Amino acid sequence: MPEQPELWSVQDAAAFWGVSESRARAILANRRIRRVSGYPAEEIKKVDLRQGARTDLARRANAHAEPAARPEPRNSNESEQNAGQENHS
Numbered sequence: 909m910p911e912q913p914e915l916w917s918v919q920d921a922a923a924f925w926g927v928s929e930s931r932a933r934a935i936l937a938n939r940r941i942r943r944v945s946g947y948p949a950e951e952i953k954k955v956d957l958r959q960g961a962r963t964d965l966a967r968r969a970n971a972h973a974e975p976a977a978r979p980e981p982r983n984s985n986e987s988e989q990n991a992g993q994e995n996h997s
Contacts, residue, residue: 913950914948914950915944915945915946915948916947917946917947918932918933920946920947920949920952921935921936921952924952924953925955927957939955941955
């Protein structure tokens with residue numbers, strides 16, 4: 909006679925993963941872990957929970973990069989004029 913697998917309840921799975929019972933049900937359904945008289949503990953232990961990426965935001969390259977430097981003046985005379993000016997407030 910084949911050995912019976914250990915079966916867990918939704919509460920057991922939720923406690924194992926550290927999530928609510930409703931979240932545990934969603935994880936089990938999403939991973940297609942079918943309930944018989946309980947859920948196979950072996951299948952629950954195999955699940956790797958990861959934080960998903962947000963899909964509602966546009967992806968930007970180097971989102972945390974330093975801001976771009978100010979562009980140099982186009983006219984070399986402007987840079988000479990600005991270099992001699994001081995702010996006397």
